[in-house]
Amino acid sequence: MKDGKTPPARMRFVSADQVARLAGVSRSAVSRTFTPGASVSPATRAKVLEAAEELGYHVNDLARGVLANQSRLVGIVAMKPEVGFRSHLTAALTKALIKRGSVPVLINTGQTEEELLAAQKMLIGHRAQATIILSGSPPASFFELAHRNGQPMVVIGRLEAGADHVHAGNSEASCRAAGAFVAAGRKRLAFVGSNSNTPSIKEREDAFVAEATRLGVSVVVARGNDTDYGGGVAAARDLFERGEKPDAVFCANDLLAFGLIDVLRREGGLRVPEDVAVIGFDDVPEAAWLSYELTTFRQDPHVMAARAVDLLERRLSDPDRPMDRERVIPELVIRQTFRAM
Numbered sequence: 001m002k003d004g005k006t007p008p009a010r011m012r013f014v015s016a017d018q019v020a021r022l023a024g025v026s027r028s029a030v031s032r033t034f035t036p037g038a039s040v041s042p043a044t045r046a047k048v049l050e051a052a053e054e055l056g057y058h059v060n061d062l063a064r065g066v067l068a069n070q071s072r073l074v075g076i077v078a079m080k081p082e083v084g085f086r087s088h089l090t091a092a093l094t095k096a097l098i099k100r101g102s103v104p105v106l107i108n109t110g111q112t113e114e115e116l117l118a119a120q121k122m123l124i125g126h127r128a129q130a131t132i133i134l135s136g137s138p139p140a141s142f143f144e145l146a147h148r149n150g151q152p153m154v155v156i157g158r159l160e161a162g163a164d165h166v167h168a169g170n171s172e173a174s175c176r177a178a179g180a181f182v183a184a185g186r187k188r189l190a191f192v193g194s195n196s197n198t199p200s201i202k203e204r205e206d207a208f209v210a211e212a213t214r215l216g217v218s219v220v221v222a223r224g225n226d227t228d229y230g231g232g233v234a235a236a237r238d239l240f241e242r243g244e245k246p247d248a249v250f251c252a253n254d255l256l257a258f259g260l261i262d263v264l265r266r267e268g269g270l271r272v273p274e275d276v277a278v279i280g281f282d283d284v285p286e287a288a289w290l291s292y293e294l295t296t297f298r299q300d301p302h303v304m305a306a307r308a309v310d311l312l313e314r315r316l317s318d319p320d321r322p323m324d325r326e327r328v329i330p331e332l333v334i335r336q337t338f339r340a341m
Contacts, residue, residue, distance in 0.1 A: 014057040023051035073127070074102045074312070077119050078134035081108055083228060084255045085282040085299060086134055089156070092305035093132060100309055102129065117145070130312050132156065133163075152315040154308045158199035162323070164311040166304055169329035170200055173297040174207035174250065176332060177279045180340040181248040182215045186277060189219045190246035192235040192256050194227040201227060201252045204281065208250050220246060224259070227252060232259020240268055247276055248338070254280040254287050254296055261292060261337065277338040281330070293336035303328055 016030045023030070025044055032038035033048040040048075051057075074097050081090045090106065097104040105128065107119040130152040146153050146162075153163040181189055189212050193205045205221065212219045222239045224231020232251065236259060239246060251257035257280035264270040264278075272278055280287060283298035307326040314324065334340065 014055045016057070018055055019048060019051045019057045022055060023047040072101065072103050073105050073129060075105050075107055075119070075128045075131040076134065077107045077109055077116070077131060079109055081106060081134065084253060085284055085301065088284065088301040089134060089299075089304055092301040093134075093308065096302075096305040096309045100313075121145075130154065130316070132308055132312070133160075150319070152312060152319070154311050154315075156304060156308055159325075164315055164323055165325045166307045166311065167325060167327050168200065168299055168304075169327055170203040171207035173281065173330045173332070174204045175211040177250045177297075178208050178211035178215065178217075178219075180279070180332075180338070181250070181277065182212070182217055184248075184277070184338075184340060186248035187217060188244060188246045188248070189217055190239055190249045191219055191221045191252070192232060192239070192249055192260055193221065193223045193252040194231045194235075194256070195223050195225050196227055198227075204250075204252050224256065228255045229259040232256035233263055234259075236260040236263035237267070240264070245276075249276060249278050251278065251280045254282045254284045254294060256280070257294055257296070257337075258286065258292060261294070273336070273338045279338050283330075283333050287333075288335070295335045295338040296333055297330035298333050299328070299330050
């Protein structure tokens with residue numbers, strides 16, 4: 001080159017033709033060797049595999065997917081996949097999909113219809129085998145487009161028509177939290193949620209309020225802008241600036257609980273659980289930290305991921321089967337912020 005710089009090397013993957021030449025076999029013999037169930041003699045297979053190992057050859061799965069009009073890609077659509085429980089669920093899903101032989105593709109998207117449809121069109125354009133949705137409330141057009149293209153969908157954390165579901169036992173956990181507070185003699189209950197009002201958050205709030213009301217105890221509700229630490233801080237300040245302060249708070253997730261606890265201790269001078277008992281939801285690893293030792297309901301991300309992949313397997317083996325639902329009941333993990341009597 002005129003400027004003396006070395007031009008960048010072009011990417012050249014080892015081809016099946018190179019393997020065939022080194023092994024002294026036909027190109028079709030290489031293809032059959034790497035096609036499950038195809039007929040090829042043991043001697044030919046051994047020569048092909050030895051040549052492939054020497055050259056560093058790997059099958060072009062993308063090309064095979066184009067020919068078959070379907071790839072091994074499985075899309076994971078999530079808003080803020082790096083935050084809280086979603087980060088652990090995303091990690092568990094990618095591991096479960098890789099173990100299955102799939103290629104997980106994470107689409108970090110927003111909740112608007114335009115963003116969700118753009119993500120879906122990208123996955124369909126790459127002939128993704130299926131889509132797993134972790135966040136947002138997809139519009140009807142999202143599912144219609146998937147059905148027209150025969151793409152299975154698994155939704156985690158909400159109920160949507162036209163898809164298989166993995167759903168946490170939100171109402172069961174929320175009712176148990178209300179009952180535990182009342183049984184322990186707590187009389188001024190509160191729920192901390194968020195203005196995002198996702199289906200899971202709404203289900204937890206509605207069930208907690210309904211059960212507390214049934215037990216003869218009123219509930220005040222405070223919401224942050226989002227279901228994160230900052231949302232918990234804002235909701236806690238709102239709660240404790242009101243007249244009568246609650247003596248027990250159920251938080252829609254652990255991140256909200258962390259923000260709440262820090263405000264109670266640092267700004268309110270209150271003791272947890274002596275003055276205010278706190279229960280969270282998710283059991284993220286930070287819940288066990290000595291700073292919090294949070295009593296919370298555990299969602300096991302590996303169980304949720306396994307159920308989702310199982311639903312996907314069932315759908316792919318029988319596309320016309322009725323839509324299915326897996327419900328996972330969270331386990332109450334007792335730590336220091338509240339101990340049921």
